[in-house]
Amino acid sequence: MSEAIRLDGIHKSFDGLEVLKGIDLALDEHQVVCLIGASGSGKSTLLRCVNLLEPVDAGRIWIHGTEITAQGVDRNAVRRQVGIVFQSFNLFPHMTVIRNVSLAPTKVLKHRRDVAEAQARELLARFGLADKAEEYPDRLSGGQQQRVAIVRALAMDPDVLLLDEITSALDPELVAEVLDVIRGLAQQGMTMVIATHEMGFARDVASRVCFLDDGRILEEGPPERMFSNPTNERTKRFLDRIIAAGRM
Amino acid sequence: MTERGDPARDGGSKERRRSRILRGFSLKEEGAKGVLIATVSTLVVLGVLAYAAVSSPYWSDFKDQFLNRQVFAESFPEILRAFRRNIFYFLTAEPVILILALTLAVLRSLRGPVFFPLRLLSTIYVDLFRGIPTVLVVYALGFGMPALQIPGLPVEGWFWGWIALILSYSAYVAEVYRAGIESVHPSQEAASRALGLSRSQSLRSVVIPQAVRRVIPPLMNDFISLQKDTALIAFVSAFSVEAFLRAQRFSAGDFNFTPFVGAAVCFLIITIPMTRFTDWLLERQRRRRMAGGLV
Numbered sequence: 001m002s003e004a005i006r007l008d009g010i011h012k013s014f015d016g017l018e019v020l021k022g023i024d025l026a027l028d029e030h031q032v033v034c035l036i037g038a039s040g041s042g043k044s045t046l047l048r049c050v051n052l053l054e055p056v057d058a059g060r061i062w063i064h065g066t067e068i069t070a071q072g073v074d075r076n077a078v079r080r081q082v083g084i085v086f087q088s089f090n091l092f093p094h095m096t097v098i099r100n101v102s103l104a105p106t107k108v109l110k111h112r113r114d115v116a117e118a119q120a121r122e123l124l125a126r127f128g129l130a131d132k133a134e135e136y137p138d139r140l141s142g143g144q145q146q147r148v149a150i151v152r153a154l155a156m157d158p159d160v161l162l163l164d165e166i167t168s169a170l171d172p173e174l175v176a177e178v179l180d181v182i183r184g185l186a187q188q189g190m191t192m193v194i195a196t197h198e199m200g201f202a203r204d205v206a207s208r209v210c211f212l213d214d215g216r217i218l219e220e221g222p223p224e225r226m227f228s229n230p231t232n233e234r235t236k237r238f239l240d241r242i243i244a245a246g247r248m
Numbered sequence: 249m250t251e252r253g254d255p256a257r258d259g260g261s262k263e264r265r266r267s268r269i270l271r272g273f274s275l276k277e278e279g280a281k282g283v284l285i286a287t288v289s290t291l292v293v294l295g296v297l298a299y300a301a302v303s304s305p306y307w308s309d310f311k312d313q314f315l316n317r318q319v320f321a322e323s324f325p326e327i328l329r330a331f332r333r334n335i336f337y338f339l340t341a342e343p344v345i346l347i348l349a350l351t352l353a354v355l356r357s358l359r360g361p362v363f364f365p366l367r368l369l370s371t372i373y374v375d376l377f378r379g380i381p382t383v384l385v386v387y388a389l390g391f392g393m394p395a396l397q398i399p400g401l402p403v404e405g406w407f408w409g410w411i412a413l414i415l416s417y418s419a420y421v422a423e424v425y426r427a428g429i430e431s432v433h434p435s436q437e438a439a440s441r442a443l444g445l446s447r448s449q450s451l452r453s454v455v456i457p458q459a460v461r462r463v464i465p466p467l468m469n470d471f472i473s474l475q476k477d478t479a480l481i482a483f484v485s486a487f488s489v490e491a492f493l494r495a496q497r498f499s500a501g502d503f504n505f506t507p508f509v510g511a512a513v514c515f516l517i518i519t520i521p522m523t524r525f526t527d528w529l530l531e532r533q534r535r536r537r538m539a540g541g542l543v
Contacts, residue, residue, distance in 0.1 A: 053438055080444035090439035094457050103453060104443035156443060 003065065004029045004160055004191045005050065010059035012045055019045045021215035023059070027208070030189040034202035034223070037212035038238065043195035044087075046212070047162045050193065051082040064159060080108060083153030084162040087169050089145045091137040091152070097124065098133040101152045108156070116155075123151045127181055143174030147181055154185075161185070163194040199242055203227050211235045312504075319506040323498040327507060330494035331514040337406075337478040337490070341414050342471060348414065349421035354451065356422070357429050370422070377419035383480050385412040390484025406485035413481070417474050424466050428459030465533060468526040472519050479515075491515070 005027050012020040019042045027033045035043045048054040050061060052068065052075045061069045068078045092100050101120035105111045111119070124130050127147050137145055146166055153161060163182065167175045179201050186192065186205045196202055202209055203223045210220040211232070219232040230236050301307060355363075355370040377385070389412040394403040402408070432455050440450040482493035489497070491511045498507035 051442060053442060076441075076444050076446055079442055084442045086435065086439065088435060090435045092436065092439070092454055092458075094461060103440075104445060107449050107453060108444040152443070 002029050003027070004031065004063070005193070006062040007046075007050070008060045008062075010046070010049060010061070011057045012042075012049055012054060013057055019215055020049070020056075023215075023217055025210065025217065027191065027193070029191050031207040032186050032190075032192045032194065032205055034206040034209045035193065035195045035212055036197070036199065036202060036209060036238075041212040042215045043212055044164050047084060047164050047193060047195055050160075050162055051079050051084050053079075053084070076108070080156055081159045082162060083156055083158035083160070084164065085146070085149050085153050085166050087165040089137070089142075089149045089169070091145055091149055093137055096134050096136055097129065097140070097148050100137065100148060101155045104152070104156050120151070120155055123155055124148075127151050141174060142170045143177045146170065146174075146178045150178075150181055150185075159191065161190055161192045163192060163196070165195050165197065167196070167198060197242075199227065199239075211238065213238070314505050314509055316504055316506040319498075319502075319504050320510055323495065323507040324510040324513075327491050327494045327498070327510045328514055330489050331491035331511070333406075333488060333490040334475070334478040334492075334514070335518070337410055337413070337481060338471075338475050341410060341417070341474065341478075344414050345418045345421055345474070346467075348418040350425055350456070352418060352422035353425035353429060354456075356426055357451075359447075374419045374422050377416050378423065380416070382413065382416040382477055383483070385416050386480045386484055388412070389415075390481070404485070404488065406481050406488040406490075409481035409484045413474065413477060417470060417477075420470055421467065424463050424470065425459065427466075428463035429455060431462055432458045462533070465526050465530045468522060468529065472522050472526070475518055475522070476515055479511075 003026060005025070007023055007025040010020050010023040011018070023042075023046060025033070035046065037043055045054060049056050056069060059069070060067055063078065063081060067073070091097075092103070095103065098117055098120050101124065102111075102113065102116035105116040105119065106113050109116075121130065121133055124133055127150070129144065129147055129151065132140060132144060132148070137148065140148065146169075150166075166182075167178050170178065175198070179198065182192070182194070182201075183205055194202070194205070206223045208220060209223045209226040210217045211226070211230070211234075212218070213234050219226065219230060219235045226235070227239065230239060304310075352370045352373060355366045356374070358367060386409045389408040390405045393401065393408045393411075394405060397403065436454055436458065437447075437450050440454040441447070445453065478490065479492035481488075482490055482496070485493070491514050495507035495511035499505055
């Protein structure tokens with residue numbers, strides 16, 4: 001298996017507040033890494049650094065062996081390879097679903113519009129959204145919107161997909177339909193880094209779980225061990241709180 | 249996104265919504281009794297005002313000076329014909345303003361040190377023309393530029409007055425656009441950059457279309473006032489006579505002011521429907537914001 005992502009000593013501060021304090025992480029192709037940890041532990045920032053939405057202060061990132069933090073790297077080209085889905089969907093409200101999905105393939109990959117739309121329709125159909133193609137995002141439920149956002153990222157055929165707490169803004173009854181999509185992607189071998197509060201889901205889907213605390217990866221390991229037998233005291237306390245809150 | 253009870257959705261009877269569209273004058277909510285009360289009270293108020301005006305010792309003079317039927321009949325058709333020039337000024341200036349202002353707004357929103365001079369120029373331009381009275385710009389250009397006699401440039405006063413309106417109004421409209429661009433949430437640009445679109449592609453496909461939709465009502469307000477300000481060209485154009493100047497010439501002969509009322513009517517024919525239309529747009533936008541959450 002070849003290495004999909006390698007992070008080496010990633011540091012990131014916002015206005016003097018250090019959010020990431022040296023993150024090392026590596027994952028192979030077809031692996032799924034789940035990032036868990038309290039809000040504010042740096043999960044989102046880490047994901048945003050991996051596709052260069054945030055420039056890192058120090059450290060290096062490689063995607064498939066190519067360093068993307070090097071000088072003179074085409075950021076837009078990197079982002080083509082690394083898809084990201086956000087907590088708040090961020091669909092384009094002035095475009096229909098089909099345009100949301102086909103925008104980047106036409107503008108960035110320079111596909112012809114009819115080709116891009118045909119491909120988009122195919123993808124939408126695969127995720128049970130065929131009948132929503134001509135709708136505007138505000139006509140869709142939260143779960144549908146988030147599935148469209150996933151399809152929009154997939155339309156660029158990324159090597160790696162980053163998911164930033166994609167179910168946190170959803171009503172509880174809509175969470176499952178979105179997580180099922182991600183399970184499907186994991187089975188098909190999509191390489192993913194997932195920030196999530198859904199521990200049950202993380203246990204099912206992750207090849208490896210990383211516990212982030214205060215800008216550092218405090219503990220990582222296979223999900224069975226992490227959830228049943230965490231060694232770090234803070235990991236234990238975090239998981240206890242999650243269990244007490246009935247989220248696991 | 250709104251979880252509070254919102255009347256446009258749950259309580260949202262059609263009646264209620266329509267009443268907001270017509271704002272002040274809808275009586276749908278009040279029912280038949282309400283209509284009766286409103287009619288009576290309107291008649292009483294208008295009646296008292298009309299009586300006060302008509303019984304004033306100056307009424308007959310006023311009527312003769314401003315509402316002279318004969319003068320109106322003589323002057324109005326020609327004023328209306330001259331008003332076509334105002335419409336011409338307005339319709340030709342508007343597209344130029346829209347394009348120039350959008351360019352200014354985009355220049356001003358460019359980031360990075362390389363673009364500093366462009367940002368600076370755009371800012372100076374906007375500050376300058378927003379700060380100078382429009383009538384002053386019209387005078388300065390309308391008289392000044394023809395006087396320079398620069399070869400190749402038009403020497404007609406109306407042309408430079410028209411240019412002055414464009415310069416002045418694009419500064420205002422640029423600010424409206426800029427407010428619109430800044431009102432689009434940064435997560436929209438993040439989403440589009442994350443898909444690999446460049447900054448300029450993101451602006452073109454994602455940010456500007458949303459910004460423009462949001463600022464259409466305030467843009468309409470600016471165009472209502474542009475429509476009125478076409479009368480300023482009268483000051484610098486003795487030969488291409490528009491409605492206000494035509495009225496002035498009628499009035500200059502016999503010191504009767506009825507022609508100005510005629511000119512006013514011309515402007516109102518255009519501006520009142522535009523105002524109502526703007527209200528309607530604002531209302532629709534407000535309702536969508538309540539129903540659609542983030543949009």
